[in-house]
Amino acid sequence: MFLHFGLLLFLPQGLYGKVDISEAKDGDSRIIGGKDATPGMAKYQVSIRTHNGEKEWHTCGGSIINQQYILTAARCIVGKRADELSIVVGSHQINTGGTRHKIKKLVPHEKFSKATGKNDIGVVQVKGKIQYNDNVQPIQLVKQHIRIGRKCLLTGWGKTDLKKNIYPNNLQILYFQTVSNYGCTKKLYTRPSVRPGLPVNNGQLCAKHPKNQGMCHGDSGGPLVFEEGNKFLQLGVASWGISCAKDFPDVFASVPGNYAWIQSKIKLSNS
Known part of the structure; x- marks a missing residue:
């Protein structure tokens, strides 16, 4: 998992010409570069x-x-x-x-x-x-926007290897860090194929992943959460990104923005 999590987020082909953003993301993948979740983790x-x-x-x-x-x-x-x-x-x-x-x-x-x-x-x-x-x-939903730079966790069964078309059996986990929508838009704007989806708005949020890791096909719809006290709260829903595990932030639907x-x-x- 963590090549590309969303349908929109991760389709095998990129966005070129009049291709939907959804086709630019690998929408049925596992988290690339993630690791197996502990049984009983992410009960939501x-x-x-x-x-x-x-x-x-x-x-x-x-x-x-x-x-x-x-x-x-x-x-x-x-x-x-x-x-x-x-x-x-x-x-x-x-x-x-x-x-x-x-x-x-x-x-x-x-x-x-x-x-x-x-x-x-x-x-x-x-x-x-x-x-x-x-x-x-169940997972509790966040009502208010949180600070930039917050460490978050994404879980899913998206592709773990895009080239070999490998999907995991075990749930995968990967840590992300939230970034500003402005910085995210600026970074993504360097890819002309995704410009129809920009700028990232208040109903969305962005998070960066470690190098060579990230959402991929099959991760769409998955929960982006963070820990507060002794519980997890959901901040985002996996939506789309630039191919799987490329050096660009991934985009999520914002839970506070859609609460x-x-x-x-x-x-x-x-x-």
Whole structure:
């Protein structure tokens, strides 16, 4: 993982000409340069699976925000039907374990743009309720923006090797550090192919990763969190980046910047 986490974030090809930003990121990867998560770590992490007949595969990450709702990237669910996706919680391995949940409703942001990567956030309502246990717990969402330079953690099952097309079985972790949207925009602007998605706005945030590490295909929708006290708080949702593990910041949907939208959709669905 950590080549490119988002669908938008990580597609095999770059953005050239009139190619959507989503195609410029490797949207189905694992974190490149990451390492195995400890079993039981990131209990809020979910795997969003796509189905085709009897076959299924991991396509995106997400996080548990309560017993009925999952937070993910809009790119992961827009244009999809609820019956062609499912959610698996409670396992740090793709091939085994966990509990599967069918989906009741997919709610991507109404203003999500595949071409620019703006408003790349969505919620998924599961059928029934997610049962909490030692391996399944919700993540608390951050309401206010935090300082630049904060150390954060990304988890996911995105590609770990882009050239060899290798995906991990074990959940991967990688540390990031938040950077300013201004500095991020300035850095990304050197790549003409992604200029349609710039500048990075208040609904987004950027984080830099270690050299030769970063999000990749399959990481989209995954939770960017930071530790405060004895708990983790979610700050971002993996959205897009420049190829996998290149020397550019990765872009996330900002949880504080979209907090009101998230709450409104949860309340609307419950009403």
